[in-house]
Amino acid sequence: MDKVGFGLIGTGTWGETHLKLYSTDARVKLACICDINEDLVKQRAAEYGAGCWTTDYRELLARDDVQAVAIVTPDFLHREIAVAAAEAGKHILLEKPMATSVAECEAINAAVGKAGVKLMVDFHNRFNTPFTQTKLAIEAGELGELQMASLRLSDTIYVPTGMLSWAAKSTVAWFIGSHSVDLLRWFFQDEVVRVYSVARSRVLKGMGIDTPDFFHTILEFSGGAVAHVENCWILSTAFPTVFEFKVELVGSKGHVMADLSGNRMLQKYTGEGGIYPDVIGAPMVHGRAVGFAVESIRHFVDCVIEDRQPLVTGADGLAATKVICAIDESVRTGMPVEL
Ligand SMILES: NC(=O)c1ccc[n+]([C@@H]2O[C@H](COP(=O)([O-])OP(=O)(O)OC[C@H]3O[C@@H](n4cnc5c(N)ncnc54)[C@H](O)[C@@H]3O)[C@@H](O)[C@H]2O)c1
Structure with missing residues (x-):
């Protein structure tokens, strides 16, 4: 196959x-796009040249x-x-988190297995260059045996209040905690066996958005490594x-530190004040979309065209969902949860 017809839903x-x-x-x-918001889907179809909209x-x-969606x-x-x-019978690129219950992930994996189509869950940090370089260092043995990790992935309050109309129906653990879990599973090449998490609901709840402000989570991996994860909204x-x-x-022979915050590679100071544009996520370069957020999507296109297995599978999506469900249970019960 040298060209693939795509459909976008959402x-x-x-x-x-x-x-x-x-x-x-x-x-x-771009064969067809779909959204329940008719004004939006019409506007996107015109702007991006979709073959049809619905x-x-x-x-x-x-x-x-449409061969892939x-x-x-x-x-x-x-x-x-x-x-x-x-x-x-469509190949599927599914945004993260795969789904918000284990049963839902299993239903998706069963349908995908029965149909024999490809499924990728879009955990795009596996395409983010500071992390791909870290992965190479791990695989080359430069860090020795991984012992522990500290990961902080948080959003400004704009995300649950201004960007997502549905924040109260999700949590920061689902929205970006799932990225955190996938990245750590990928680094450690290991599964989480025990979870302890504490959350608080005060600031957002006080604004009428009933979702936790933050989660502090300890993840224990089967090989003995431990990670602390902080996700705040x-x-x-x-x-x-x-x-x-x-x-x-931190490994037995070395450690790495990555800081992807702040976008300080390009600083613009104009009449609008200080601006720090995105240069690694999804910038356009000479009319071509680049950056880690589009590289994962391009990888899925590669996999469909070249008939390859995507780097992130339905099993990875299910594993991350299991951990986030355990985080929810730990917060609810105040106890560690075994997986
Ligand atoms: N990979 C990443 O890092 C990343 C970043 C942001 C969002 N996401 C994920 O992408 C998904 C969407 O997030 P978003 O920020 O674009 O949300 P959004 O609210 O901006 O967009 C979702 C769209 O889906 C549409 N929709 C809802 N139900 C539909 C249906 N039945 N059929 C067709 N359209 C429907 C809505 O009208 C809306 O336009 C979420 O799962 C989110 O976690 C992933």
């Missing part, structure tokens, strides 16, 4: 990142010119569409970028 904030790739990669025909994902799935609907609306896509909007991301990994 054309909101992150759907637009997908559109940047599908509308500029010559191997992709407000009903079943219409999109029924089209022969990206599902970019809110966290808790993935299962039904993913199962229907598999049953329609209430950083000040005065922070230069929408997220803060710091990772430290």
Whole structure:
């Protein structure tokens, strides 16, 4: 196959990142896009040159010119569409988290297995260069045996209050804690066996958005490594970028420290004040979408065209969901949870 017909379901904030790739990669025909918001989907179709638009994902799935779909609907609306896509024989790029219950992930994996289609869950930090370089150092044995990690991935309060209309139906643990868990599983090449987490709901709840402000989580891996993960949704909007991301990994022979916060590689000071534009996530370079957030999407296109297995599978999506469910249970019970 040298060209693949794509359908996009969910054309909101992150759907637009997908559109940047599908509308500029010559191997992709953007056959159809779908959103229940008719004004939005019409506008996106015109802007990105989609072959057709619809407000009903079943219409999109029924089209022969769609061989692969990206599902970019809110966290808790993935299962039904993913199962229907598999049953329609479409390859699937599913946004993270795969789904918000273990049973939903298992239903998706069963439908994908039965249909024999490809499934990738979009944990794009496996394509983020500070982390790909870290992974190479781990694989080369430079760090020795990994012992512990400290990971802080947090958003400014703009994300739950201004960006996501559905924040109260999700949590920062689902939204970015799932990235944290996948990254650590990938680094450690190991599974989490015990989870202890503490959360607080004060600031956002006081603003009428009933979701925790933050989670502090200890993850114990089967090989004995331990990670501390901090995910918070209430950083000040005065922070230069929408997220803060710091990772430290300590091994028996060495350690690495990555700080992806702040976007200080490019600083613009104009009449609008200080601005720190994105230069590694999804910038456009001479009309071509680049950056780690589009590289994961491009990888999925590669896998469909070259008939390869994606780097992030349904098993990875399920594993991350199991851990986030355990985090929820630990917060609820105040006790560690065994997996
Ligand atoms: N990979 C990443 O780092 C990353 C970053 C941001 C968001 N995401 C994920 O992408 C997904 C979407 O997030 P977002 O920020 O774009 O949210 P959003 O609210 O901006 O967009 C979601 C869109 O889905 C549409 N939608 C809802 N139900 C639908 C249905 N049944 N059929 C068609 N369209 C439907 C909504 O109208 C909306 O336009 C979430 O799972 C989120 O966690 C991933």
